[in-house]
Amino acid sequence: MKFNLVTLFPEFFDSPLSHGLMGKGVEKGIVSFNKVDPREFATDRHKSVDDRPYGGGPGMVMFIDPIAKALDTVGIKPSREGGCPKGKRLIMLSPKGKPLTQKMAVELSKEEELTLVCGRYEGIDARFEDIFPVETVSVGDFVLNGGEAGAMCLIEAVARLLPDFMGHSESGTEESFSSGLLEYPHYTRPPEFDGYAVPEVLSSGNHGLIEEWRRKKSLDETLDVRPELLAEAEGLKKDDVRYLRTIPRKRLGKNLYMALVHYPVLNKFGEKAAVSLTNLDIHDMSRVSRSYSISGFFAVTPIEDQKKLAERIISHWTSGPGSKFNPDRAAAFSKVGVKDSLQDVVEHIEEGTGKKPILVTTSARGAGSTTMNKVREMLQDNPVLLVFGTGHGLAPEILDMAEGSLRPIRFMDGYNHLSVRSAVAITVDRLLKDAW
Ligand SMILES: C[S@@+](CC[C@H](N)C(=O)[O-])C[C@H]1O[C@@H](n2cnc3c(N)ncnc32)[C@H](O)[C@@H]1O
Structure with a gap:
């Protein structure tokens, strides 16, 4: 595979490119590199290649x-003049680019020739x-x-997938990301170092057990460090x-x-109002609360008959006939008050946790003053009470709290x-x- 490197710093x-496997790859003719310095094509006597924006x-x-002009030497022209001939591809390294992944490396490794343009300073004139x-x-x-450093990452990721580049051809397919998971840990001599022994199973000689142990370690590691990879991993088995x-x-x-606040909220005229409680909201929010292991969900209403209704619904499912008929629903309703x-609600949480909860409101409108990441950070050490409104949104006195x-x-x-229960989910x- 041929790499053309367009760079102001060829050295x-x-x-x-001359050490380790890459050096050997060059010697064996598996990869070749052609460096082109755009400065050679500068036209003024200072050999300028850049200017102020x-x-x-x-x-x-x-x-x-x-x-x-540098690209012209490798046969690449502007799009209107024919662009990249078949079998060539032009890539510019940029922090604004598509993220380099193993999947992309596999795809690029099928090309015969890649041309990599390395920016410097603030980058290249956007018209490029x-x-x-x-x-x-x-x-x-x-x-x-x-x-240049980015190009080197791309070159290494791609080159090691080329046939015969690595000693053992399976090394490339067993690594992290190749199956969508992070790789299992490796060990070598000595069998014990400073009191730390190599896991016994690896010396058992039982290949089935070793394979199973490695698969589990791979799953552990991915779930722990990169759960988002696991969510997308293909080929997960039932086991x-x-x-x-x-x-x-x-x-x-x-x-x-x-x-879930039913009073005070706003009606469609922007006036303070009370909204009736619904069976659907209570059911769905309690099931979300239980499924995501949330510590509590509270329906807020000062209206006596509404409170009675809510209590009747809750007791039907927690201790009444519903609890025998559907114990899962009883588990969900155990979270509701x-x-x-x-x-x-604030005082109840404070009594239970010893800490005043941080109140964060939600709304379908506006820009908000905080983000998911910030609330996630708050959750690390503090109880957080996420407040949802009914009707046309929470009243100003709630927002002020x-x-x-x-x-x-x-x-x-x-x-x-969205319905409030969908927004909650x-x-x-x-x-x-x-x-998971
Ligand atoms: C100092 S950077 C320019 C950054 C640019 N002003 C911006 O904020 O997006 C100079 C060059 O380094 C390369 N570069 C910097 N960060 C990179 C990254 N994360 N991935 C790939 N290339 C990168 C690009 O070629 C870029 O043109």
Whole structure:
């Protein structure tokens, strides 16, 4: 495979491309590198390749012209003149690019030739991306001084997938990400170091057991560090899912409480009003609370007959006929309480936990003053009471009690009319996001 490297610092690559497996890959002709320095195509006597940005601001911006001429030497022209001939691909390293993943590396390893453009300074004049058929690739959510280190990551990830590049061809397919999971841990001599022994199973000679142990370690590690990978991993088997269910999980919702306020809320005229309690809301919110292991859910209403209704519903499912008929629903309702006011909910949580909960309101409108990540941080050490409203939203006196309002769920188009129980389910899932 041939890599063309368009870089202002060709010497940057000297060492990494000539050592270890990469050096051997070059010797064996599996990979080859052609470095092109755009400075060679600069036209003024200072050999300038950059200038200050239009509109002002810090840093310098790279000219397109020397890069276009560098690309011409490898047969790549602007799109309107034919772009990349078949079998070639043009990639620019950029923090704004598509994230480099193992899947992308596998796809790129099937190409015959890749041309990698390395930016420097503030990057390349933005018209480069309009004129050339270029894909952008990022190596992570951070900013490097230049594209060379990123290009090196891409080259290594791709080259080691090429036939004969690595000694054992299966090493590439057993690694982290290749099956969508992180890899199991490896050990070598000595069998014991500073009191730490190698897991016994690995010396048992029983390949079935070793394979099973490695699979479990792989699942453990992925669930612990990168649960989002696990959620997307393909090829999980029934046994994997069975095993994952046995792993004790941190109760993410341990510090989370929810209140559904029926008074004081606003009616459609913006006036303070009371809204009737609904069986559906109580059922669905209690089931969400139980499923996500939230510590409590409170329906708030000061109206006596509404409180009686709520208590009747709750007792029907927790101790009445419903509890025998459907014990799962009884478990969900064990999380539910009815309170006269939000202040009563606050005091109840404070009595139970010894800490005043942080109040965070929710709304379908506005910009919110806090985000999911910030509430997730609050949950680490404090009880948090997430307040949902009925009717046309929470009354100002409730909003005034809160420390923040959560940014609304972003809707796909102009329609913004979720039921409160749907909004609760979406919010809780995003907040406590756990792959399993
Ligand atoms: C200092 S950076 C420019 C950053 C740019 N001003 C921005 O904020 O997006 C210079 C060059 O380094 C490379 N670079 C920096 N961070 C990168 C990353 N995370 N992934 C890939 N390339 C990166 C790009 O080629 C970029 O043009």
